[in-house]
Amino acid sequence: MEDDDDIPTLSAETFAALQEFYIEQEKRQEIFNKLEADNKLKENIMFDENWQLSQFWYDEPTVQALVKVIDQTLQDGGRVALISCPTLFVPVKRQIGDRASVSLLEYDRRFEVHAPDFIFYDYKYPEKLPELDKFDIIVADPPFLSEECITKTSEAIKLLGKDKIILCTGAVMNDKVEKLLGLKQCRFQPHHRNNLANEFSCYANFDLDGILR
Known part of the structure; x- marks a missing residue:
């Protein structure tokens, strides 16, 4: 049986970045699905200004x-x-x-x-x-x-x-x-x-x- 200490772990910074990536991906997919369901054009999705x-x-x-x-x-x-x-x-x-x-x-x-x-x-x-x-x-x-x-x-x-x-x-x-x-x-x-x-x-x-x- 392998020692649990050998299992690689993510740093706190990497884990936080990964979480942010997945959250952003989910947001994009949600917006995409909404546009698809609405023929992409019936509603102008407005992102906040960056x-x-x-x-x-x-x-x-x-x-x-x-x-x-x-x-x-x-x-x-x-x-x-x-x-x-x-x-x-x-x-x-x-x-x-x-x-x-x-x-x-x-x-x-x-x-x-x-x-x-x-x-x-x-x-x-x-x-x-x-x-x-x-x-x-x-x-x-x-x-x-x-x-x-x-x-x-x-x-x-x-x-x-x-x-x-x-x-x-x-x-x-x-x-x-x-x-x-x-x-x-x-x-x-x-x-x-x-x-x-x-x-x-x-x-x-x-x-x-x-x-x-």
Whole structure:
């Protein structure tokens, strides 16, 4: 008979991490089951903002405005990429999912519940993106107001986009956005559920404001 002392044991830290992993897995599965039972789209599951990931969700008027622009701009059979703006996914998918494809490129793996339309995306490594067909419309919201983040996000947009680009970010990035992507500032301004101190702007390479008149 083997001595019980020979049985390996987990450290307290490892055990706690393992427990946290299983709890998170259960939460994901619960949300996934709810979405599956509700055809994934009838209810927009809202995760809490993770400020460590610099997450700030759009308010409803902003969501509806961007959905309208996408809907009226995209042709049937087109492809939309949502980069780092995960709460747009369900409203856009609900509006155009029967006539076009919508892909979510996001770092936060909670949004894997939207697989197979979820693509893991770390803005720091645009070169690690999988090979994808080009997208007709890209909507991007870089998570951080830094030169590195806007530069890396711009690289991803150039790799993935073939036509129209919408980018929402802090107004302080105006010069960088124009230099890197050639986008022009719109009159339309995005707003968030929680008011932010920074002024945000929307940029595009087409007449976005004309669609919202």
